[in-house]
Amino acid sequence: MIQEAKFEYLLRLGDSSLVIGHRLSEWCGHGPILEEDIAMINIALDFVGNATSLLEYAGKIEGKGRNEDDLAFMRGEREYRNLLITEQPNGDFANTIARQFLFDTYMFFLYEELKSSKDETIAAIAVKTHKEITYHLRHTSQWMLRLGDGTAESHQRLQNGVNDLWMFTSEMFDMDEVDAILIKEGIAPDLNKVKASWEKQVKEVFAEATLILPETKFKQKGSKEGKHSEHLGFLLAEMQYVHRSFPNAKW
Amino acid sequence: MEDSQWPVWEVFVQANPGISHKHVGNVHAVDAEMAIQNARDVYTRRSEGISIWVVPANAISASSPEDQGAFFEPSNDKAYRHPTFYKIPEGVKYL
Numbered sequence: 001m002i003q004e005a006k007f008e009y010l011l012r013l014g015d016s017s018l019v020i021g022h023r024l025s026e027w028c029g030h031g032p033i034l035e036e037d038i039a040m041i042n043i044a045l046d047f048v049g050n051a052t053s054l055l056e057y058a059g060k061i062e063g064k065g066r067n068e069d070d071l072a073f074m075r076g077e078r079e080y081r082n083l084l085i086t087e088q089p090n091g092d093f094a095n096t097i098a099r100q101f102l103f104d105t106y107m108f109f110l111y112e113e114l115k116s117s118k119d120e121t122i123a124a125i126a127v128k129t130h131k132e133i134t135y136h137l138r139h140t141s142q143w144m145l146r147l148g149d150g151t152a153e154s155h156q157r158l159q160n161g162v163n164d165l166w167m168f169t170s171e172m173f174d175m176d177e178v179d180a181i182l183i184k185e186g187i188a189p190d191l192n193k194v195k196a197s198w199e200k201q202v203k204e205v206f207a208e209a210t211l212i213l214p215e216t217k218f219k220q221k222g223s224k225e226g227k228h229s230e231h232l233g234f235l236l237a238e239m240q241y242v243h244r245s246f247p248n249a250k251w
Numbered sequence: 252m253e254d255s256q257w258p259v260w261e262v263f264v265q266a267n268p269g270i271s272h273k274h275v276g277n278v279h280a281v282d283a284e285m286a287i288q289n290a291r292d293v294y295t296r297r298s299e300g301i302s303i304w305v306v307p308a309n310a311i312s313a314s315s316p317e318d319q320g321a322f323f324e325p326s327n328d329k330a331y332r333h334p335t336f337y338k339i340p341e342g343v344k345y346l
Contacts, residue, residue, distance in 0.1 A: 033257070035278050035289035042292050139288060146281075 005181040006119070007061045008081070009188055011071070012178075012224070014054030015082035018072060019232070020103060021047030022239050023090060032093055039139060043100075046132040053125045073243035077233045078226040085168035087232040091161060094147050094154060098161030101140040102202070106172045108137045109197040113189030122187065141205055148209025159211055166214035171221040173198075178224075259308040260286035262293075264300035272304050280305075 024044035031037025055068035066074075085103055090096045111133055114126035147154040173195040175183075182188035206213055222228065242249070257279040263272035275294045280286035286305040295303065314322060326332055 033279060035293055039289065039292040042296060142284065142288065
């Protein structure tokens with residue numbers, strides 16, 4: 001029971017990192033300036049590295065002989081457990097920054113809690129990841145201030161990005177029986193605590209960036225059951241194409 | 252042609268405690284904070300350093316190439332100016 005919950009939980013963490021990492025990697029060669037291009041790809045690689053560790057461990061917990069590549073490349077979209085916000089298309093640069101900021105802030109506080117997970121492997125992964133995410137959050141927070149409090153156009157584009165993505169944020173804090181089992185075991189944190197920290201941080205940065213908190217109450221959810229937006233299938237098709245065309249290829 | 256790029260910052264990275272920062276290249280950035288972050292991403296991705304300095308490129312004054320002779324050649328034939336007569340103790344790093 002606990003092992004099954006742990007497997008599911010690791011997929012949720014790992015898939016979110018993998019999918020947002022892949023999204024960011026789509027900026028490769030398209031960044032607004034060379035330095036930012038490199039920065040975004042560094043961050044993308046951090047996410048993919050984090051996903052590799054989590055999915056490798058998920059495969060071990062599952063005990064059916066699947067490794068991280070099997071889990072990444074041989075599951076369809078209904079089997080993916082990434083949060084909906086992570087699969088949303090890049091849009092313009094401001095839209096990407098909005099998505100990264102909302103998710104980085106979540107990940108920062110989530111992994112801060114996971115550092116004291118009673119599962120030693122998860123705790124060890126969290127310690128490493130938290131250092132990386134601290135930098136990611138610093139990077140995206142800087143851009144939130146620069147764009148939000150920049151020109152009229154950069155402000156408008158960032159506000160549009162935030163408005164479009166807002167309906168995907170509440171799902172980050174939803175909990176189900178998987179969370180309940182793992183919270184009881186001290187393996188996963190109570191997301192209400194993460195939510196309080198997230199809201200405080202987001203409000204602070206929004207205020208400084210002169211952004212308006214969206215008031216929409218509409219919420220999108222479904223990732224915990226593998227119900228995704230229409231974008232994930234296309235992302236996976238591109239990400240999985242080579243692996244599925246040439247199974248077990250090595251280079 | 253007008254330069255549409257952001258200002259250039261020269262980047263210096265310290266590889267280990269106690270040794271000097273070494274010039275490694277430059278980055279574009281609008282201010283010091285962004286310059287340090289860009290330098291981190293461009294020049295220290297593979298454990299190259301523990302500290303970064305950035306300096307606006309236009310804040311650096313340089314000697315002119317024409318001065319090369321007057322500045323540097325007079326020392327070439329004065330062997331006594333070079334510390335070649337000392338033995339370097341074993342175990343001294345970064346000298």
